Amino acid sequence: MQTLSGFTTHALSSSLAHRRARIGAVLALCASSVLLAGCSPAISLQQADPRQAQVALSPCDQAWTAAHRDESPSADPLYTRSAGSRILLPLSQARHWQDVALHCPTRFEEAVTRSALAWHVAYQQSLATPQAAIAVTSPADMTIKAQQTLGQAAKLLAPAQLELATRAEDKAGFSTTLLAARSDSDGSALLKIGDRHHAAAQQLASAIPGSDPRKAVYSAQPLLDHPVTMRDPANGVEAPTAAVVEANCSRFLLEAFQGFARNTTKSHKSASQQGKDGSTSKSAPAQTVRQEQLSALTTFSALATAHLYTALEQGYPANDDLLLAPAGSSQE
Structure with missing residues (x-):
């Protein structure tokens, strides 16, 4: 009984060691894959689809994208905490919406309206925070x-x-x-x-x-x-x-x-x-x-x-x- 018990213990230990070795190999392979992925360059959309490299945004698309890009930081209280940001952000919006008015005829009325709203916000902020010393066109x-x-x-x-x-x-x-x-x-x-x-x-x-x-x-x-x-x-x-x-x-x-x-x-x-x-x-x-x-x-x-x-x-x-x-x- 003691011999059988020793044999069983030895077999279990060998099996457990073998499993640990396999798990270690798998983990090492995963780690190396992560490292290689982190070092390899990102695959761009143009590489995945070469036709994308031929696509260029129209002046309207560029203006529209820029105008809407300004909306994200305007909702961030950390960004608008400084007096300068509260003036510069609507100024940027006003000018980008002016570009939309020039290049997007179907958005002409909307662009003019949103530009006027942004100018109004910037002007009011400049009056409320003269210490910012940022001039806004009246x-x-x-x-x-x-x-x-x-x-x-x-x-x-x-x-x-x-x-x-x-x-x-x-x-x-x-x-x-x-x-x-x-x-x-x-x-x-x-x-x-x-x-x-x-x-x-x-x-x-x-x-x-x-x-x-x-x-x-x-x-x-x-x-x-x-x-x-x-x-x-x-x-x-x-x-x-x-x-x-x-x-x-x-x-x-x-x-x-x-x-x-x-x-x-x-x-x-x-x-x-x-x-x-x-x-x-x-x-x-x-x-x-x-x-x-x-x-x-x-x-x-x-x-x-x-x-x-x-x-x-x-x-x-x-x-x-x-x-x-x-x-x-x-x-x-």
Whole structure:
């Protein structure tokens, strides 16, 4: 019995040792695999699918991606803890949404609206934290800058687009001037805004080949009845009257400029496709025309953004759905 017991013990010990050796070998193999995997280069999508190397993001895709990339850190309290970040982040958003307005015609209205919202946030943060010493363009300065190139840009608009934009600016100038005369507190500021509207209307009207669409005098009764706050006819929200005037002016401008934005992008795609096909090379005149169109679209989007930015500073609710409401049907 003792001999059998010794033999059994020896067999069990040998079996256990053999199993341990096998487990050790497996673990060593796994460890070496992990080390080799950690040292080996990552396989890119282009290596897995070589066709991906041929894919390039369009200007619209690039602008859209950059605009949405800014949204992630804005939700991070650690990132927005410093005063500088709270200003720089919305500034970056504003500029990226401006790029979307230039390169994504189907997103033109949304891009202008989101850019104005971001400018408003950045401006308010700069006023609240002057120690950050980061300058943010004011609505007035943005409007003035856009008007510096408006006269030249207006020459590229179709007559119907010009007439709609001209009436929008002229009516806003009339309404704001009327409100300035009845204001007890900010009449001077409103009068300056009204002057800028009239100046823009003059620049736009000068490019119209036909008769001047400006009426000079428009229906004043809604303003006389509600000089402080009124319901926005576009969405029914109650807001400061001057802000409603600015918001609706911007909406009519967006309506006027939307067609130009689509045509500009369409012509660029057509020219680019011809160059890829090898049938026609991009000539210097074509590039010049494209640059003029982009420059004009930059001016138009900046002007519409500036008016919406002004409305937000005057107290219009900072809500995407309200701001994106279509313009009313009347400019009387």
